[in-house]
Amino acid sequence: MPGCGSPSEVSDATYSGRVTSLDLTPPPATATTHTRALEVLRSVFGYDAFRGDQAEIISTVIDGGDALVLMPTGGGKSLCYQVPALVRPGVGVVVSPLIALMQDQVDALSALGVRAGFLNSTQMPHERRAVEDAFVDGTLDLLYLAPERLRVPETLALLDRGQVSLFAIDEAHCVSQWGHDFRPDYLQLSVLHERWPDVPRVALTATATETTHAEIARRLQLEDARHFVASFDRPNIQYRIAAKNNPKAQLLDLLRTEHPGDAGIVYCLSRKSVEQTAEYLVAQGIPALPYHAGLGAQVRAANQSRFLREDGLVMVATIAFGMGIDKPDVRFVAHLDLPKSVEGYYQETGRAGRDGTPATAWLAYGLADVVQQRRMIDTSEGDAAHRRKLSAHLDAMLGLCETVECRRVQLLAYFGQESAACGNCDTCLNAPKTWDGTVAAQKFLSTVVRLERDRGQRYGAGHLVDILLGKETPRVTQLGHTTLSTFGIGSDLSDGEWRGVVRQLLARGLLGVDSEGYGTLELTESSAEVLSGARLVMLRREAPKAAKAARTPRSGARGAKVAVDLDDSAAAVFERLRAWRGATAKESGVPAYVVFHDATLRDIAVLHPSTLDELAAVSGVGAAKLEKFGAGVLEAVAAVSVA
Incomplete structure (x- = not known):
């Protein structure tokens, strides 16, 4: 599947309560598993081929087998349950912790012609009833549930009344008690296997060490499942760690010189620092919003919505923000404080560059960070074993910060993967001395x-x-x-x-x-x-400050989609398409990437289609989007040609 900006990313979190009316007729039952899956991929998602292990994972689940999938952000995890749910009879049930994003995700699926619904605490009673009725009637393709709903007897009884095609457990690392996003409700998910032993399960996560991997398998009773571990490498992300010296000014320099007008996320350790940093950026003319648990729910929801829907916004946040964020054009993730673990750092930086084009992961790190983190561990609650575990996490993070070798090599080694020097991190581009x-x-x-x-x-x-x-x-x-x-x-x-x-x-x-x-x-x-x-x-x-590092990822690096270089003519079409997409998204009340990703718009700009058949050949244009948006796209392309 060309590119990392696939619809799998658009639907990589949770989903909402509307039921679309388009019915997807499955291919004939006599077709092979692969043929049926490929037909769904082409007709619904608009892609011609699976990537990496996707085809094997999907075949495993379609055939009724369990799977545990470790795949990096942007690698296409969501297709691994969406396609089987559209091929197998019944409704795919997806367990995800991301209630705040469910509506946006169902909007994305609706744009693809997929019938999706959710059940969570934000709905009115009549809305829940409509989704429940659709589930029982089998007029849903996918139903999304927060994990805590599976502790409610009524939810279990509801699932008994319908036909479940599969269970997908998204963000499966949340089951790990030593992990960075532990959710106690995930510990109850063994009920899925115990109550519905014949329904296949697929658990998915973008980050897990070998220890966390084993813990996921044990707690979810997936030891006998097929395990798929893709490379954790994100070659389009440039990892850089700078010595902290007036970090707000360093951040401002990064944004002004390398990412003017780009969307990005800035992580801070404390709520106070979030507020101060957001105010500082706004005062410097950079549109920024705060996000932390101390803000009211409505403020958090509004700020998150604006970040997803508007171009060029910077979200300044604690780590309470980000899991499941599907915005593909986040061009940078910056940390103004030291993350507590490599897993957390990898998860947070992975929110950049989901579309496969160049992005920056930048961290300002100094002496005070080490002192603060050491002190927090020493004074933390819990027994000695707990503190030793926290210290081990911190030691690994400090080792990544202090290394004189390739940062990507050390980052991947933490997840048990070997690699060669990347040529796209600060230690490769401007090697420090010892x-x-x-x-x-x-x-x-x-x-x-x-x-x-x-x-x-x-x-x-x-x-x-x-x-x-x-x-x-x-x-x-x-x-x-x-x-x-x-x-x-x-x-x-x-x-x-x-x-x-x-x-x-x-x-x-x-x-x-x-x-x-x-x-x-x-x-x-x-x-x-x-x-x-x-x-x-x-x-x-410390290496002397050098010229800005190259922004191009390694050529041909393990499936990375290198940004398309557009000539003047294609660039004009691309900008016209972006303007059309923005107006269309605003009119529909959805994020722009729900209409089309930048990668698809770039391909359209290069191929310059003039008919619907030509547009249908563009990667990322499925049947539903062709019908809904095709005329508008062709009009936008033609308008530039006429001009």
């Missing part, structure tokens, strides 16, 4: 030792760096620390370089943070090895 920081580490740790001897006191990084630099600040002088033997012995490094040393010592566990919440520094068991000279400490030297 230096022997053993002596510097010994100087810093020796200062910590001397301060602990001084009435058992501990201090933060700034105070220790001032001592090493020989700064006679009021505090250093008042405390008598100018008399320490380490006072002034670190003048060979700058303040910024010393903070880089401290950050890396913390990242490697060679330096600790107090557990009382003050952010002061202390020795760890590993510190002694450094002080004695038994351990060499090689440190990363």
Whole structure:
């Protein structure tokens, strides 16, 4: 299937309560499984071929088998249950946690001619009854449920009254108690297999380590299912991690120089930081909206709706925002605070570039992030095993930040996949150097030792760096620390370089943070090895700021769709089509990508169709969209030709 901007992405979350009237007549029962699936792919979704493992997954489910699917965002997970649901007799039931997006997702399916409905707490009683009746009558193709509804006896009784073709468990990583999006209601989903043992199940997620993978299989009773693990590589995303230095200004520079007018997501750790960052961007002339759990439900819903429907908006959010967001043209995801785990980071950055064209994953990372995260773990609730697990997650994230090797290689290795240097991350494009920081580490740790001897006191990084630099600040002088033997012995490094040393010592566990919440520094068991000279400490030297990195993904890289270079004529058609799409989407009350993705518009602009038959040959134009939008597309194309 050409491109990553497939309809599978349009329907990759949850779906809504309208029932469309178009009936899909399945191919003859005598047709082979593959032939029937391919016919649905072509007639409904407008694509000529499956990608990767899609065909095998779909055949497995159509034939009644269970499947566990690990596939990256944009890889086409949704087709793996949508196509079987349209081929098998009965209604496909999709379990998804994303109530806020259900309406948009059903709108996307409706545009394809698929009969979809949802049941959730946002509906009025008469709306629920209409969907329930359609399910029982078999006049639905897909029914979407939030996981908590399966704890309601009435829902289970309803499913007994109809014919279920399959169960799809979307965002299956939510069942993992050690995961970043744990949802307790997912633990009850074993009821699907126990109550309906003959109905095939397919569980899908875009992110899972080997441990999480095993936990999903165990908790959902999918050990005997067929497991499909696609590559987690997103070659169109350029991963970059910058040393934090006035992060708001760094973010503004990124948006102005590389992403002017682009849609994107900025993640912040706290609600306060979300509000401040959104206000800052707006004051700088960049349209931005806040999103966090402290805002009212109506405000969150309105902001999310605007982000999905309008072009060029920046959403500043906590991690409460994003799962299941299907907006294909998110050109950047920026983190102003350190994510707690590589899984969370991968999931969040994966929201960029769903259409397969170049996108940026940018993170500002500094010493304060390490101190804050270490302190949060030390003071977290839970037993020692829980804190060890959190520390392991953080250590992996810090390792990704501090690596001098290809970031993509390290990111994929975390998920158990081998790869070669990508040529499309900051460490490949502007390789940092390493230096022997053993002596510097010994100087810093020796200062910590001397301060602990001084009435058992501990201090933060700034105070220790001032001592090493020989700064006679009021505090250093008042405390008598100018008399320490380490006072002034670190003048060979700058303040910024010393903070880089401290950050890396913390990242490697060679330096600790107090557990009382003050952010002061202390020795760890590993510190002694450094002080004695038994351990060499090689440190990363920050690379000098370079020219902006190339925006083109690797040529031919594992199925990546490289952005189409449009000549002047095609570019004019493309812009006219975008304007037509925007007006059509506004009139219909749906996001623009529900009408057509940019990738499809680009293909139309290049192929310049003049008849419906020619338009039908364009990837992404199915029968329903051809009937609904074909005349408008041809008129827009012709208008440019006439002009």
